[in-house]
Amino acid sequence: MYSIRRWVVRNARFFEVAYRLFEPVVVTLTPLWKWMGYPRAEKAVSKLEKVSKELLFDCKMCGQCVLSSTGMSCPMNCPKNMRNGPCGGVLQNGNCEVLPDKRCVWVEAWEGSQRMQAGGQIHAVQLPVDHRLKGSSSWLRVARQAEEKAPHHKQGERND
Amino acid sequence: MINHERGHDRLVATPAAYSSAGRLERVLKAGYFAVTSELAPPDSANPEDVYMRARVFDGYVDSLNATDGSGANCHMSSVAMCALLSRVGYDTVMQVSCRDRNRIAIQGDVLGAAALGVNNVLCLTGDGVQVGDHPQAKPVFDLDSMSLLEVIAGLRDKKMFVSGRKISDPPKVFLGAAENPFVPPHDFRPYRLAKKIAAGAQFIQTQYCFDLPRFATFMARSRDLGLLEKCFILPGVGPLASARTANWMRHHVPGVHIPDAVIKRLEGAQDQKHEGRQICIEMIQQLREIHGVSGVHVMAHRQESAVADIIEKSGVLRDRRPWFPGSDQRLDKPHELPVDLNLE
Numbered sequence: 001m002y003s004i005r006r007w008v009v010r011n012a013r014f015f016e017v018a019y020r021l022f023e024p025v026v027v028t029l030t031p032l033w034k035w036m037g038y039p040r041a042e043k044a045v046s047k048l049e050k051v052s053k054e055l056l057f058d059c060k061m062c063g064q065c066v067l068s069s070t071g072m073s074c075p076m077n078c079p080k081n082m083r084n085g086p087c088g089g090v091l092q093n094g095n096c097e098v099l100p101d102k103r104c105v106w107v108e109a110w111e112g113s114q115r116m117q118a119g120g121q122i123h124a125v126q127l128p129v130d131h132r133l134k135g136s137s138s139w140l141r142v143a144r145q146a147e148e149k150a151p152h153h154k155q156g157e158r159n160d
Numbered sequence: 161m162i163n164h165e166r167g168h169d170r171l172v173a174t175p176a177a178y179s180s181a182g183r184l185e186r187v188l189k190a191g192y193f194a195v196t197s198e199l200a201p202p203d204s205a206n207p208e209d210v211y212m213r214a215r216v217f218d219g220y221v222d223s224l225n226a227t228d229g230s231g232a233n234c235h236m237s238s239v240a241m242c243a244l245l246s247r248v249g250y251d252t253v254m255q256v257s258c259r260d261r262n263r264i265a266i267q268g269d270v271l272g273a274a275a276l277g278v279n280n281v282l283c284l285t286g287d288g289v290q291v292g293d294h295p296q297a298k299p300v301f302d303l304d305s306m307s308l309l310e311v312i313a314g315l316r317d318k319k320m321f322v323s324g325r326k327i328s329d330p331p332k333v334f335l336g337a338a339e340n341p342f343v344p345p346h347d348f349r350p351y352r353l354a355k356k357i358a359a360g361a362q363f364i365q366t367q368y369c370f371d372l373p374r375f376a377t378f379m380a381r382s383r384d385l386g387l388l389e390k391c392f393i394l395p396g397v398g399p400l401a402s403a404r405t406a407n408w409m410r411h412h413v414p415g416v417h418i419p420d421a422v423i424k425r426l427e428g429a430q431d432q433k434h435e436g437r438q439i440c441i442e443m444i445q446q447l448r449e450i451h452g453v454s455g456v457h458v459m460a461h462r463q464e465s466a467v468a469d470i471i472e473k474s475g476v477l478r479d480r481r482p483w484f485p486g487s488d489q490r491l492d493k494p495h496e497l498p499v500d501l502n503l504e
Contacts (some may be wrong), residue, residue: 104345128303
C-alpha cells in the first residue's frame with residue numbers, strides 16, 4: 001500500500017513514539033514467549049508482525065528491522081536493497097531511477113528521520129543483511145536480545 | 161622535494177603506513193593533484209584490445225578505472241582488465257559493483273585481484289539491471305556500496321572474511337567509493353559521505369560535475385563535518401560531445417545532472433565538440449581551486465583520445481608526468497615497482 005507507506009513517513013514522529021511504547025510490551029511478555037517456546041511464539045508473532053508491518057510499511061520481513069534508523073521508510077523497498085543511504089541515480093525530482101514514478105525510499109527516509117527525535121540514527125552504518133533471518137520476527141529478536149542483556153542472564157552458564 | 165602547495169598538509173595528517181603498494185595512493189598522499197580516468201572494457205577476449213584502449217592515457221593519468229559492467233551492460237570483467245593492465249605497470253582501480261555478485265564471489269574476486277597486482281578497489285552499488293542490455297537478468301544486491309566497503313576493509317584490516325574465518329595474507333588495497341552530490345536528497349549527501357568514510361572509503365570519485373555551485377556547497381558542508389582530512393575527493397568531469405548528447409544524457413543516464421546553462425552554451429557554439437572539451441577544461445581548473453579537491457576523475461566515454469589534450473590544456477599536472485610504459489624498467493615485478501613521482 002504505497003499511499004499508506006508514504007503517510008507513515010510523514011508521521012514518522014508519531015510512529016517513533018508508538019514503537020517506543022510498544023517495544024517494552026514485547027519485552028515484558030518474555031515469560032509468555034518462553035512459556036510458549038520460541039519456535040511457537042515465532043510462528044504467531046511473525047504472522048502478526050507481517051500483517052501489520054506489510055500494511056503500514058510495505059514490510060518485506062527481512063527480519064532485521066531498521067525502520068527507526070531510516071525515518072520509518074523501509075529500505076528493503078529500494079530496488080537495490082540499499083540500507084545505508086540513497087544511490088547516485090536518484091532523479092532530480094527525488095524519484096527512483098529504477099521505478100521513476102515512485103519516490104526514492106531514501107529521500108523519504110531522510111525526510112522521515114528529520115521528523116524523528118532519534119533521527120540521527122540514520123548516520124549509523126548498517127551491516128550486511130543476514131539473509132537467513134528473512135521471514136522471522138524482528139520484535140521477538142528485540143525481546144530476546146533485551147532478555148540476554150538483562151543482568152540475571154549475565155552470570156549464567158553461557159561462556160561464549 | 162615534495163609539493164605541499166595543493167596537499168593541504170596531508171603528508172602530516174596521514175599516517176606513514178600505506179594501505180596499498182599502488183601509485184594512486186602515493187600521488188595523493190604526496191599532495192599532488194591526481195588524475196584518474198576510466199577505460200571502456202572491450203567486448204572481446206583479446207588482451208590487445210585492453211592495451212590498445214589504455215595507450216591513449218599513457219603519461220597523463222595516475223590510475224585507470226576499469227568499469228564493472230557500467231550501465232548494467234555486459235563487457236570484459238573489471239578484474240581481468242585490471243590484471244592485464246597491472247602486468248605491464250599501469251596502476252588500476254578495480255570497480256566492484258554489488259549488482260552481479262554476492263559477498264562470497266566478491267570477496268574471492270578481491271583476494272584474486274590483489275594477488276594479480278590490483279592496488280585500488282572502488283566500491284559501488286551499481287546500476288539496476290533494467291537500464292542495461294540484460295534487463296532479463298536477476299539483480300543480486302546482496303551488499304550495498306557501504307557494506308561492500310566494510311567487507312573489503314575487513315578483509316584488509318581484520319584479515320577476515322565476513323564469516324569470521326581468517327585469511328593469511330590480506331589484500332593490500334586502497335579503498336574508494338563513489339558519491340553523487342548532484343542528486344537528491346542534497347542535504348543528506350555530505351552525511352552519506354561521512355558514512356562511507358566510516359565504512360572505510362579513503363578516496364571518492366564523484367559523478368560528473370557540471371554544477372559547480374552545487375559541488376562547492378557539498379564540499380563546504382563536508383569540510384564543516386571534518387571529512388576532507390579523512391578522504392581524498394576526486395570530482396568526476398568529462399567532455400560533452402554536443403548539446404544533443406548532453407540532453408540525451410540528462411534524460412537517460414541515471415544520476416547525471418546537467419544544468420540548462422551548460423546545454424545553452426553548447427547550443428550556441430559553432431563547434432560543439434570543441435566547446436564541450438573547453439567546458440571540461442574550465443571545470444577542471446575551477447574544481448582545482450576548491451578546498452579539499454585532491455584531483456579529478458575524467459570520464460570521457462567515446463572520447464578517450466581527447467583526455468590527454470584536456471589534461472594538458474587544463475595545466476593541472478604542471479611539470480609532473482604520470483607513469484607511462486617504459487618509465488620504469490621493472491615490468492617483471494609489477495607490485496614492487498618503485499613509485500616514480502617525477503619529483504624533479
